[in-house]
Amino acid sequence: MIKVTDLNKHFGEQQVLHNINITYNPGECSLIIGASGSGKTVLLKSLVGLHKIDSGEIWYNNIQFNALSFKDKKEIRKEIGMLFQGSALFDFATVEENIKFPMDFFTNWSNKEKLNRVNFCLERVDLKNVNNLLPSELSGGMQKRVGIARAIALNPKYLFCDEPNSGLDPQTSILIDQLISEITKEYNITTIINTHDMNSVMEIGDHIGFIHKGHLLWEGNMDNVLKSGCKELDNFVFASGMARKLKSTIQ
Amino acid sequence: MKKALEQLGQYFLLMKVVFTKPDKSKLFWKQFFVDAEKLVLNSIPIVAVISLAIGAVIVIQTATNLENPIISKMYVGYMARESLVLEFCSTMIALILAGKVGSNISSEIGSMRISEQIDAMEIMGVNSANYLILPKIASATIFNPLLMLMSFFLGLLGGALIIAFTGIITMHQYTEGLQFAFQFYYIVYSMVKMAVFSFIITSVASYYGYYATGGSLGVGSSSTKAIVVSSVSILIANLAITQIMLN
Numbered sequence: 364m365i366k367v368t369d370l371n372k373h374f375g376e377q378q379v380l381h382n383i384n385i386t387y388n389p390g391e392c393s394l395i396i397g398a399s400g401s402g403k404t405v406l407l408k409s410l411v412g413l414h415k416i417d418s419g420e421i422w423y424n425n426i427q428f429n430a431l432s433f434k435d436k437k438e439i440r441k442e443i444g445m446l447f448q449g450s451a452l453f454d455f456a457t458v459e460e461n462i463k464f465p466m467d468f469f470t471n472w473s474n475k476e477k478l479n480r481v482n483f484c485l486e487r488v489d490l491k492n493v494n495n496l497l498p499s500e501l502s503g504g505m506q507k508r509v510g511i512a513r514a515i516a517l518n519p520k521y522l523f524c525d526e527p528n529s530g531l532d533p534q535t536s537i538l539i540d541q542l543i544s545e546i547t548k549e550y551n552i553t554t555i556i557n558t559h560d561m562n563s564v565m566e567i568g569d570h571i572g573f574i575h576k577g578h579l580l581w582e583g584n585m586d587n588v589l590k591s592g593c594k595e596l597d598n599f600v601f602a603s604g605m606a607r608k609l610k611s612t613i614q
Numbered sequence: 615m616k617k618a619l620e621q622l623g624q625y626f627l628l629m630k631v632v633f634t635k636p637d638k639s640k641l642f643w644k645q646f647f648v649d650a651e652k653l654v655l656n657s658i659p660i661v662a663v664i665s666l667a668i669g670a671v672i673v674i675q676t677a678t679n680l681e682n683p684i685i686s687k688m689y690v691g692y693m694a695r696e697s698l699v700l701e702f703c704s705t706m707i708a709l710i711l712a713g714k715v716g717s718n719i720s721s722e723i724g725s726m727r728i729s730e731q732i733d734a735m736e737i738m739g740v741n742s743a744n745y746l747i748l749p750k751i752a753s754a755t756i757f758n759p760l761l762m763l764m765s766f767f768l769g770l771l772g773g774a775l776i777i778a779f780t781g782i783i784t785m786h787q788y789t790e791g792l793q794f795a796f797q798f799y800y801i802v803y804s805m806v807k808m809a810v811f812s813f814i815i816t817s818v819a820s821y822y823g824y825y826a827t828g829g830s831l832g833v834g835s836s837s838t839k840a841i842v843v844s845s846v847s848i849l850i851a852n853l854a855i856t857q858i859m860l861n
Binding site: 413467 | 726733
């Protein structure tokens with residue numbers, strides 16, 4: 364479980380996050396949604412410690428993460444997997460070496476054990492015979508899958524995904540969403556996904572938090588997001604032409 | 615001025631993180647040899663070509679200017695050796711490496727920063743500065759003085775080759791000059807300079823790459839800054855080391 368209380372974050376004079384209070388539970392896909400520039404990515408990066416927060420608390424179970432030293436944070440970070448918007452696969456390494464990377468640092472497994480784990484993770488994300496390819500030789504969807512495989516290499520308790528569908532076609536997006544959702548439930552991971560893709564919201568949003576101009580305006584799930592009663596959320600949800608037409612047809 | 619001081623402070627803070635014990639020594643050594651190949655071995659061709667050419671040019675210029683019959687032609691060899699060992703093989707080669715190796719390092723680390731690969735390492739709990747920068751600094755600082763030695767011998771060889779082709783002086787005069795008043799300390803001085811310059815090149819370039827911002831334009835700009843700052847730092851360090859070791 365991850366619990367955030369009274370989180371505030373400024374960049375210079377500009378306050379980007381205002382008093383965020385939210386709890387993320389294991390086994391659920393928790394989505395942070397909002398328009399570009401609303402503060403989603405800042406919140407996600409604050410949660411993993413890439414941004415230092417100005418005030419508030421971030422708890423990983425019963426440990427206050429933001430109060431830990433760099434060295435102590437390392438112990439928590441071993442339990443974190445993260446999928447980046449651009450996959451962030453290491454250019455200098457093959458797919459196999461990318462997935463092995465966290466194992467090389469934090470396990471004493473033999474090469475055979477590491478290879479078995481690499482192949483298991485690749486199979487889990489439906490990739491085969493790509494071990495020796497470089498990231499530049501993969502399609503965007505395949506890079507995301509390898510990113511997921513690397514994120515789950517050490518059986519994380521927490522999985523963070525920054526816009527996992529950006530740059531992907533709708534079909535591949537759905538496959539990636541389903542994969543993240545399956546893994547979350549299978550391994551009881553606390554998964555936090557930062558997205559503005561409404562397909563993801565309706566497919567895997569077990570828990571949804573809507574951020575608008577740095578404020579958490581609404582919390583709910585995929586069943587009640589369309590009838591939230593929140594004007595800003597409605598504007599966000601029904602922003603696309605297709606959604607507006609559907610809404611007017613239903614009305 | 616304030617910004618420059620802030621950057622200096624940020625540089626030293628980064629170095630503090632870089633010079634910590636590697637998480638896994640096996641991975642450090644693996645990266646050390648990868649970087650040694652990339653930064654030192656791959657620089658051999660350019661250093662060799664420039665050293666041969668400059669050695670030859672120094673011999674031609676010195677021989678042409680030593681027209682006075684009282685001064686022995688042997689001094690051509692002597693002056694070529696002193697020019698090469700005292701200044702060319704360390705300072706000039708370091709300035710060339712600041713361009714070649716410095717831009718390589720800052721653009722490599724900078725593009726890793728921009729594409730969030732460094733963030734990915736940090737989130738895994740890996741000390742990215744230590745993993746990416748320490749092997750570069752260590753391999754260049756240890757092996758580049760050997761590159762300086764190679765440059766010195768190739769410079770002398772360049773001089774010998776031009777003499778063989780043109781007969782501008784005799785080979786005997788040249789070799790006699792090379793052995794005249796030889797001081798081994800100058801070799802040590804030059805190797806120390808090269809080690810310090812290599813540290814400057816790799817650490818400054820890594821610093822600018824590590825804190826690169828602003829997409830691909832930012833990577834290009836960090837690369838340019840790395841070359842300019844490390845070149846100026848090399849010249850200042852050259853003055854300081856020369857004052858300390860030769861005065």
